[in-house]
Structure formats: C-alpha cells, structure tokens
Amino acid sequence: MGHFQKSFHFGYTSDGLSIPAYKFGDKGPEILILAGVHGDEIEGIQAANGLLQKFSQSFPYKLNLTLVPIFNLDGALRSQRKNAREIDLNRNLPTQDWSPEVAKVKYNPGPHANSEPENNALVEHIKNKPPKFIITLHSWKPMLNINGDCHAVANVIASHTGYIITEDIGYPTPGSLGTYCGLERQIPTITYEFERLLAPEKILKTHVPAIIEGLKVLEA
Numbered sequence: 001m002g003h004f005q006k007s008f009h010f011g012y013t014s015d016g017l018s019i020p021a022y023k024f025g026d027k028g029p030e031i032l033i034l035a036g037v038h039g040d041e042i043e044g045i046q047a048a049n050g051l052l053q054k055f056s057q058s059f060p061y062k063l064n065l066t067l068v069p070i071f072n073l074d075g076a077l078r079s080q081r082k083n084a085r086e087i088d089l090n091r092n093l094p095t096q097d098w099s100p101e102v103a104k105v106k107y108n109p110g111p112h113a114n115s116e117p118e119n120n121a122l123v124e125h126i127k128n129k130p131p132k133f134i135i136t137l138h139s140w141k142p143m144l145n146i147n148g149d150c151h152a153v154a155n156v157i158a159s160h161t162g163y164i165i166t167e168d169i170g171y172p173t174p175g176s177l178g179t180y181c182g183l184e185r186q187i188p189t190i191t192y193e194f195e196r197l198l199a200p201e202k203i204l205k206t207h208v209p210a211i212i213e214g215l216k217v218l219e220a
C-alpha cells in the first residue's frame with residue numbers, strides 16, 4: 001500500500017520554474033531531504049529519486065518528511081553547479097558568516113545574502129515548518145559532513161556505506177545550509193557527499209537503503 005501524501009510547489013527558480021517537492025507521512029518529527037542544490041551533482045539527485053520511488057510505494061515511518069529531489073532545477077537543466085543567475089545556492093544563505101567575497105568563481109555567493117528565489121523558498125520553509133533534521137545530498141568526496149547533533153543518524157549511515165563522519169569539510173563554507181541550520185539554528189544537518197561519478201546501481205542498492213535506515217532513528 002502506498003503512503004504517498006502529496007506533491008506540492010516548494011518555490012520558484014530564478015528562471016521562474018516551479019520546484020517540485022513531495023510530502024510523506026503525517027505524524028512524527030519534521031524531516032527535510034534536499035538534493036540537487038548544485039545542479040551538476042547528479043548522484044544526490046539519483047539518490048533522491050530512489051527515495052521518492054521507495055516512499056511512493058510505501059511509507060510506514062513515523063515521520064513528517066519533505067523531499068525536494070532537484071532544488072536547483074535551472075542548474076540541473078544546464079548541468080552546472082550554480083543556478084541560472086550563476087550563483088552558488090550553498091553560499092547564498094543568510095548565515096552570520098555570509099560574505100560577498102567570491103573565493104572562486106564557482107562559489108559566487110550572490111549580490112547579497114538570500115538574494116536567490118530558490119533560497120527564499122528554503123528559508124521560508126525552514127521558518128514555517130522547522131525541521132528536526134535535515135539531510136542534503138551532494139557529491140564530491142565520500143563523507144558525511146555533520147553540523148549539529150547528527151551522530152545517531154550518521155553512525156547508522158556510515159555503518160552501511162563505510163563513509164567517514166566529519167564536522168569539517170576542509171574549507172570555509174559561508175552561506176551554506178550546514179551553517180545556516182546545523183550551527184546557527186540547532187537543526188542537525190548532514191551534508192551527504194557521495195563519491196563523484198558513483199554508479200547509479202550502487203546509489204540505489206547501498207545508499208538509498210542506508211539513508212532509510214538512518215531516518216528510522218528519528219521516528220517518533
């Protein structure tokens with residue numbers, strides 16, 4: 001039996017496209033899973049679609065879960081990291097350490113904090129439905145980058161995947177979701193970095209079940 005609640009409009013991209021999101025469950029803590037923040041990190045998008053498929057078939061968990069499979073839709077359609085306005089959405093959130101300085105072109109933080117409509121929608125969602133936990137799906141080097149008290153969930157995921165757990169990704173990330181939620185709002189946030197170019201079969205066979213096992217720790 002399917003427990004698919006509903007699809008809904010999460011917000012708009014800078015090109016004016018609707019960002020689709022999906023809501024599952026009606027009891028338990030609010031959870032947010034976000035993928036495709038960087039449009040060229042296809043591994044996270046594949047994982048999110050794997051979760052969408054599983055949850056659409058059955059959602060027996062005591063969780064209120066929101067899944068946004070392709071947050072940066074404009075970037076994904078262009079196979080690029082940044083959004084249509086050439087801004088890195090994960091450097092544009094209104095963190096206390098946000099900086100207008102462009103460290104590298106690919107990290108362009110935008111003209112001001114929260115200048116992008118995608119992030120307006122995200123900030124609004126976090127304000128209106130504060131999640132108890134966030135998992136954001138990226139790809140770079142295999143690791144679980146944690147901000148806040150994530151160990152119970154991260155340990156389960158690591159036990160299934162062999163990924164290391166680290167509080168430091170190795171370079172500054174002003175304007176990032178991990179800082180905005182995990183450090184500044186006490187919303188534990190895992191930035192799940194898939195190994196770049198990981199085979200889709202491996203993502204679906206190993207990582208999608210690992211994420212689901214991790215989520216079970218959060219059930220009410």
